[in-house]
Amino acid sequence: MKLIPTRFLAGAAILALVASACSSSGASPTPAPVTTPAPGVATPAPLATPVVTPVPKAVTIEWWHITTGEPGKSIFQGIADAYVAAHPNVKINITVLENEAFKTKLATTMQSGTSPDLFQSWGGGIMQAQADAGMLQDITAAVAPWASTINKGALSIYALNGKQYGVPWDMGMVGFWYNKALFTKAGITAPPATWDEYLADVTKLKTAGIVPLAIAGKDMWPSMHLWTYLALRIGGGDAMAQMIKSGNWNTDACKAAGAEVVKLNALNPYQDGYKSATYDNEAAAVGNAKAAMELMGQWAPGVEANDSTSKKGIGADLGWFPFPTVAGGKGAATDGVGGGNGIAVGKNASPEAVDFLKFFSSVYNATKLNASTPATALSPVIGTESAVTDANLQLVLAGRGKATFMQLYLDQATSPAMGTAINEATIALFVGASTPDKVCAAITTAAAAQ
Amino acid sequence: MSATSATSARPRAGFKVPTKWVTISLFLLPALALYLLFVLVPVVQAAHYSLYKWNGLQPLDNFVGLKNYATALGSDTFRTAVSNNFLIIVLSLAIQIPFSLSLAVLLNRRFTGRTIFRVIFFLPYVLSEAITGVVFSLLLRPHALIDSGFSSMGLGGLIQDWLGDPGFVMITLFVIISWKYFGFHMILLLAGLQGIPREIEEAALIDGAGRWQAFRHITLPLLGPTLRVSVFLSMIGALQLFDMIWVMTRGGPLGASNTMAIAMFKAGFQSQQMGYGSALAVILFLFALVLALAYQRFVLRRDVEGAVTAFNG
Known part of the structure; x- marks a missing residue:
C-alpha cells in the first residue's frame, strides 16, 4: 500500500512535465514563418498613431548593434544613456553582438516573425529581403524633416523604391591602402593614377622583393572589390547598374574586368598562402609591412593595427590612393565602390526609436564617432567631416565627397545568394582556376536562378 | 489520458502487466514528446520547406516541387x-x-x-x-x-x-x-x-x-x-x-x-x-x-x- 502515493506522485509529476512541455510548445512555436503576415499588413503606417499624451508612456527600445570594439561600443552606450536621461520614459536595451552571430540571430528572430526595434544594417539585398517580408518600418515621413542633414548618397543606401527603412552612421569608400616606405624602396615616387601604372608598380615591387598586394582567398570579398572596381572603371556606373538590374553579366565590361585580373595574376603579386588567407591574414600582412598594398574600406587602418604583431600597424607609412583609371574605360576616376553601416528600423518600433535615431544622427553625437581614436566611423552627417583627424581618412572622405557614382559593395547590393555567387566566381579567377568569360557566365546563371 | 492512467495505476493483483506498461509509457512520454518536438517535427518541416523556393523571410508560397533536389544532384x-x-x-x-x-x-x-x-x-x-x-x-x-x-x-x-x-x-x-x-x-x-x-x-x-x-x-x-x-x-x-x-x-x-x-x-x-x-x-x-x-x-x-x-x- 505504501506504493500508491509514490506512484501517484511520480505519475502526476510526469504529467505535469508533459503538460508544461506541450503548453510551452504551443506558446513559442518552432520556426514556422509560414505564418509571417503579408508585407502590406505588417508595415504599420508611420505616424498614424502619434503619441501625444501628457504623461509619456513607458517605452523600451531594443537595439542590436555589432560595434564590439572600443571606443565605438562605449560611444554608442553613451549616446543611448544621454537619450534616456533626457527621456525618462524611454528605456534602451542594447544587445552587442559579434558580426556573424548578429546575422544568424537576426535571421532566426525574423523567421519567428519579430524583429528588434533598431538593428545594424548594410542596406542592399538583405535589407530588401527584410523589407519584402514586412520586417522593416517605413520611416520616410518621420525622417523627412532632418533627411537633408545627411549625405544623400549614404542615406539612399537605406531606401528602397522611395521608402526609407534606416539611417546611415558610417559611409566610406574602398581604395588602396599602401605602405609608403615600401613604395619608396621599390623606387615608386607617386601612387599610380592609371591601371597601367599600377601594373608597372606591381612589377617594380616584385623586383624589389616586396609582396605587392595582399588578398584573402578564404574570405573572398576583398579581391571581389578589385574586380568590381575594374568593371566599374571599364564599363562605368550605368553599365554596372544595368548588369545588376538585368542580371545579364555576359557583357564587355564584365569580361574586360576579368581580363585585367588575368594580367594582374600573371605578375604573381599576392602574398604566400593567399588562397587560404582570411581578411585578418591580409590585414596582418600589410600591418606587419610584409605586403605593400591592400584594397579595402575605411576600417583598414584599425584592423591592420589590431592584427599586426606590434598592435600598431605601419603608422605614418600608411597611405591611401583611389582606384586607378583604366585606359579607354567609360568610368570616371571619381566613381567609387563603397558602403558603410546603418541602423534599420524594425516593423514594431515605437516613434521614440526613430526619434532616438534623429538624436543619434545629430552633428553633436555623430562628431563623437568621427573624432574618436581610431575613428569609429566616417559619419555621413553633414558638418562632421572636419572632426576626422587622420590624414588618410580625410582622403577617403574627400573621395566620398567627390563621388560621381557610388556602387554599394557588390556582395551586399545584391541578394545574399547573388553575393555568394559573385564572391565565389571572382575568387576562382584570382586563384587562376577560372576565366573572365566563365566568371560572367557563372554570375549570370546565379542571377537567372533568383 | 491523465485521469485514467493515474487511477489504473493503483496496484491490483490481477493487473500486474498493464500496470508495468503504463508506468513504462509514462516514464517514456516526456522523452518521446521532446524527441517528437525537436527531432521528428523539424525533419518533417525540413522536408516540407525543401519543396519551396524560399529565402527564410518571405511567405512560404513559391512551391517548386522537387526542383531543389534536381538542382542539388545536378550541382x-x-x-x-x-x-x-x-x-x-x-x-x-x-x-x-x-x-x-x-x-x-x-x-x-x-x-x-x-x-x-x-x-x-x-x-x-x-x-x-x-x-x-x-x-x-x-x-x-x-x-x-x-x-x-x-x-x-x-x-x-x-x-x-x-x-x-x-x-x-x-x-x-x-x-x-x-x-x-x-x-x-x-x-x-x-x-x-x-x-x-x-x-x-x-x-x-x-x-x-x-x-x-x-x-x-x-x-x-x-x-x-x-x-x-x-x-x-x-x-x-x-x-x-x-x-x-x-x-x-x-x-x-x-x-x-x-x-x-x-x-x-x-x-x-x-x-x-x-x-x-x-x-x-x-x-x-x-x-x-x-x-x-x-x-x-x-x-x-x-x-x-x-x-x-x-x-x-
Whole structure:
C-alpha cells in the first residue's frame, strides 16, 4: 500500500512535465514563418498613431548593434544613456553582438516573425529581403524633416523604391591602402593614377622583393572589390547598374574586368598562402609591412593595427590612393565602390526609436564617432567631416565627397545568394582556376536562378 | 489520458502487466514528446520547406516541387561535397581505424608508462573541433611551424599549400581529423580488448598458435562487436563533418573541401536559400538514415540480437 502515493506522485509529476512541455510548445512555436503576415499588413503606417499624451508612456527600445570594439561600443552606450536621461520614459536595451552571430540571430528572430526595434544594417539585398517580408518600418515621413542633414548618397543606401527603412552612421569608400616606405624602396615616387601604372608598380615591387598586394582567398570579398572596381572603371556606373538590374553579366565590361585580373595574376603579386588567407591574414600582412598594398574600406587602418604583431600597424607609412583609371574605360576616376553601416528600423518600433535615431544622427553625437581614436566611423552627417583627424581618412572622405557614382559593395547590393555567387566566381579567377568569360557566365546563371 | 492512467495505476493483483506498461509509457512520454518536438517535427518541416523556393523571410508560397533536389544532384559543388564525405569514410576505415587498433593492441600490453601514453593519445579528442581547427589553421600558415618543421628536417620539398591547394586540402583535413579522433577509437578498442579474457588467447598460444594467428583468429573475432561500433561511429561522424572544416577552410578553396553539411549551411545561412538548404539537409538525412539502417540490419544485427531477445525473455 505504501506504493500508491509514490506512484501517484511520480505519475502526476510526469504529467505535469508533459503538460508544461506541450503548453510551452504551443506558446513559442518552432520556426514556422509560414505564418509571417503579408508585407502590406505588417508595415504599420508611420505616424498614424502619434503619441501625444501628457504623461509619456513607458517605452523600451531594443537595439542590436555589432560595434564590439572600443571606443565605438562605449560611444554608442553613451549616446543611448544621454537619450534616456533626457527621456525618462524611454528605456534602451542594447544587445552587442559579434558580426556573424548578429546575422544568424537576426535571421532566426525574423523567421519567428519579430524583429528588434533598431538593428545594424548594410542596406542592399538583405535589407530588401527584410523589407519584402514586412520586417522593416517605413520611416520616410518621420525622417523627412532632418533627411537633408545627411549625405544623400549614404542615406539612399537605406531606401528602397522611395521608402526609407534606416539611417546611415558610417559611409566610406574602398581604395588602396599602401605602405609608403615600401613604395619608396621599390623606387615608386607617386601612387599610380592609371591601371597601367599600377601594373608597372606591381612589377617594380616584385623586383624589389616586396609582396605587392595582399588578398584573402578564404574570405573572398576583398579581391571581389578589385574586380568590381575594374568593371566599374571599364564599363562605368550605368553599365554596372544595368548588369545588376538585368542580371545579364555576359557583357564587355564584365569580361574586360576579368581580363585585367588575368594580367594582374600573371605578375604573381599576392602574398604566400593567399588562397587560404582570411581578411585578418591580409590585414596582418600589410600591418606587419610584409605586403605593400591592400584594397579595402575605411576600417583598414584599425584592423591592420589590431592584427599586426606590434598592435600598431605601419603608422605614418600608411597611405591611401583611389582606384586607378583604366585606359579607354567609360568610368570616371571619381566613381567609387563603397558602403558603410546603418541602423534599420524594425516593423514594431515605437516613434521614440526613430526619434532616438534623429538624436543619434545629430552633428553633436555623430562628431563623437568621427573624432574618436581610431575613428569609429566616417559619419555621413553633414558638418562632421572636419572632426576626422587622420590624414588618410580625410582622403577617403574627400573621395566620398567627390563621388560621381557610388556602387554599394557588390556582395551586399545584391541578394545574399547573388553575393555568394559573385564572391565565389571572382575568387576562382584570382586563384587562376577560372576565366573572365566563365566568371560572367557563372554570375549570370546565379542571377537567372533568383 | 491523465485521469485514467493515474487511477489504473493503483496496484491490483490481477493487473500486474498493464500496470508495468503504463508506468513504462509514462516514464517514456516526456522523452518521446521532446524527441517528437525537436527531432521528428523539424525533419518533417525540413522536408516540407525543401519543396519551396524560399529565402527564410518571405511567405512560404513559391512551391517548386522537387526542383531543389534536381538542382542539388545536378550541382558540381554538391557532388564534390558528397564525394568528399565518402572519401573521408573510406580513408577513415582504411587508415584511421587500423591505426587505432594497432595502438590499442600495443597499449593493452603491460609496460611502464602505458597510462601516460593512453592519456596523450586520447588528449586530442578532448579538444573541441573549433579549437583544433583554429590551432591547425595557424600551424599550417605559410612559413609557420609545420612548414619550418619540414624544412628543418630537410624535407622542404614536401611543403604544400596545405589548405590553399584544391587538390591537397582534403588530404590535409583527413590527417587532422584522424589526429583528433584516433584516440577516441583507440580507447574504445582498448576497452573491448580488456573485455576479452586473457585465458583464451593463452590457451591458443599453448595449443601452438603464433602471435599473429592468435590475434587474427581469437582476439579480432572477439573484438568484433567493439570494432563494428567503432566503424559505425566513424562513418556517421564522417557524414556529419562540419565544425572543423568550417573553421579551417569554409569548404574552400573553390569548394574543394565542401561536405554535405557545409554545403547545407552555406545554402541556408549564407545564401539564404532556405528551401534549397532544406533539400540538402534532407539528402544528408537520407544518406545517414540509409547507411545507419543498412549497417544495423546487416552488420550490427548479431550484436544487437542478444540484447533484444534478453529483454523479451
